[in-house]
Amino acid sequence: MSRWKPDARGRLEKAALELFNHQGFDATTVAEIAARAEVTERTFYRHFVDKREVLFQPNALADVLAHATAAADTPAPLEVITHALTEAAPVFEERAELVRQRQAVIAANPELQERELTKQASLVSTLDRALRERGLDATTAALAAAIGIAAFKVAFERWIDDPDQRNLAQHIRETLDATRHLTAPAEHAAATDASFQDQENVA
């Protein structure tokens, strides 16, 4: 602490995530986080209410989702969602390494998982509201919002574990594309109409 260093908040976050991962969230104290970041505890509390807030900082995600949903230039609900979620991808991509560390901490702690589920539920509400403001009926909006966040979670987990390090936006587009196949009535559904037509032509 002999010399002032810039970005205390960033160093506190990095220190906290390292300690949470090395020794567990519950076992880590604010004093340890501050010491590792080479700041005082008082500085920690200028940036965060408590150690949990390091993991659940307010971020731009909900705002970006709401604005991108309002701005999407297509009437198809799944395309609106694809647009909104890919617009939100940089919120995570810009901090990929911290996001991965955070995810590992949460995966190791059931209480943090509950908090994370609550945060995800509030994102579903945000998306739901934004879709209703576009004129979607309540059921369609609720369903589209729930599917959107569900697809986002799957895309996010694929991105976190991706050995090829393709970007999150790509995973989001692939995952939402996969929902089209999923919801088709037969196994190779994309071609169903065409092949029925072919059979009729042959007959």
Add this chain to the structure above:
Amino acid sequence: MSRWKPDARGRLEKAALELFNHQGFDATTVAEIAARAEVTERTFYRHFVDKREVLFQPNALADVLAHATAAADTPAPLEVITHALTEAAPVFEERAELVRQRQAVIAANPELQERELTKQASLVSTLDRALRERGLDATTAALAAAIGIAAFKVAFERWIDDPDQRNLAQHIRETLDATRHLTAPAEHAAATDASFQDQENVA
């Protein structure tokens, strides 16, 4: 308590839900629940670990979902899910009034909502596992499971509030049908292929 009455467990559950709704979950004691059900506190604890367990009893839902997913006679993931969820509908329909009361208690209490989200996340895992056991790849299974439980939640809320009291299985089928429209590329997507074909014929 002068005379033995049958179904202590059922009366305890009914008494608890009434008290939770009238005076709040936090303000209700096990002593009050037992008194209202006309049993001793000891009897309460023979049936439930604590008052929260009245709301989160183990039920057949996860087993029914897993078995129905394994047994579904179709390769299309969304149809597998529709089958599994409609098979699970009676778990709720048989106790519709208690289910509605329970829902109101949970809606009024953020801590119980967190617990409920965790329960729903575990249902997604159950469905995910059952779909992978049918041979679906990991991404498709995760996505289908998440969409299935998301659609179930929407159907469940429609059923709870339905003035026409149509059954839950109908709501599940309608909601999952709605996902087909949602995931179609254009607004009136069901007819897209056919109308493109018509235009080509006209041209």
